[in-house]
Amino acid sequence: MQGITGQELSSKKAEYLKYIHMQGDVVKTTEIAAHFSVAPSTVTKALTEIARAGYIEHTPYHGVRLTSRGTEYARFLVRRHRIVALVLSRHGLEPEEACREAKKIEQCFSKDLTDRMCTSLGHPMMSVCGEIEHDHRCCGSPGGYRG
Amino acid sequence: MQGITGQELSSKKAEYLKYIHMQGDVVKTTEIAAHFSVAPSTVTKALTEIARAGYIEHTPYHGVRLTSRGTEYARFLVRRHRIVALVLSRHGLEPEEACREAKKIEQCFSKDLTDRMCTSLGHPMMSVCGEIEHDHRCCGSPGGYRG
DNA sequence: GAAGAATTTAGATAGACACCAAATCCGGAG
DNA sequence: CTCCGGATTTGGTGTCTATCTAAATTCTTC
Structure with missing residues (x-):
C-alpha cells in the first residue's frame, strides 16, 4: 500500500493515463492527441510530466508505456x-x-x-x-x- | 427559468457566493477573507468578477450584497x-x-x-x-x- | 482633520491547459 | 545508403484561476 489519494494527477493527465491503460502496450502521441482532440504538442507536454511522476515510461519519438506504478494507478x-x-x-x-x-x-x-x-x-x-x-x-x- | 448549469462560477467563487448568502445582507471583504483564510486582495478580485457576472452588487469599500440572481444561484x-x-x-x-x-x-x-x-x-x-x-x-x- | 483600519489597486507568481511555429527525429522509398 | 515526409518534440505564448505582497486609497472615529 503506497497510499493513492486520487489527486496525484490533474484530471487531464489522469484521462490520458486511463486511455493509455485501455490501449495497452505502447501508445503513440498522435493517437492520444487524436483521441482527445488536442494538438500533439499538448500531449507531449503532459506525457513528459506524467513520466516525470513515474506513471509511464516515455521514449521520445517512440511512444509511452505504463510503468507498474502507472498500471496500478490506472486500475x-x-x-x-x-x-x-x-x-x-x-x-x-x-x-x-x-x-x-x-x-x-x-x-x-x-x-x-x-x-x-x-x-x-x-x-x-x-x-x-x-x-x-x-x-x-x-x-x-x-x-x-x-x- | 434562466437555465442554471451549475458551472457559471468557478468553484472558489461559488464558495464565496454561498458564504455571502449564508451571512445574509451586506458582507465585508475582510470577513470573507478571514473565513477562507486568504488575503483580502484575493477576495476583492474575486468579488469584482462575481459582481461583473451579476450575482452580487459590490460597493467598493462597503461590502457586497446578493442580487436576486445571486440569491437564486446561491440557493x-x-x-x-x-x-x-x-x-x-x-x-x-x-x-x-x-x-x-x-x-x-x-x-x-x-x-x-x-x-x-x-x-x-x-x-x-x-x-x-x-x-x-x-x-x-x-x-x-x-x-x-x-x- | 488626521491617525489608523479596511479595502482596493498594481504587479508578480504559479499551475494547468491549450495553441502555433520551428526544429528534430525516424522510417521507408528509391 | 540517403533523403523526404510524417511524427514528435521544443520553445514561445496566451488564457484562466487563484494567490500573495506592497503601495495607494478610502472610510471612520476620535
Missing part, C-alpha cells in the same frame, strides 16, 4: 470511474448517462471516498460500463469478495 | 450541496463526513445531474446538513413534494 482510475458511474446509475441515470456523467465528476473523488462507496455498495463486481476489479486490499476489503 | 448551490451530501450519506458516510466530502466534490455536479439525483431521492426535505429547499419547478418537480 484505480478505472475502478473509481466504474464505482462513480454505478452510484449515479443508482440515482436515476441510465447506464449510458451514468458513464458519461461519471467522466465529468470522477476526478473529484478521492480514493478514500471511492473505497467507502465501494464498500457501501457491497464491493459490486459489475458497473454500468464494465467489471469492477477489486485488487488485493483495494478498499479495506472485509474479506468477502476475495475467495 | 441552487446550497441545494446542490445538500443533495450531494445526502447521496454520500446514503453510501456509508456519517453526516459530518458526508457534508465535508460534499464540499470537495459538489462543484462538479451540474444542475441537471443535481436535479436527477434529487428526483431519484424523492425530493427529500432534509439532508444531513440542513433542509433542502425545492423552489418552484426546481427539478422538474413531479408535483409530489409541494403540497
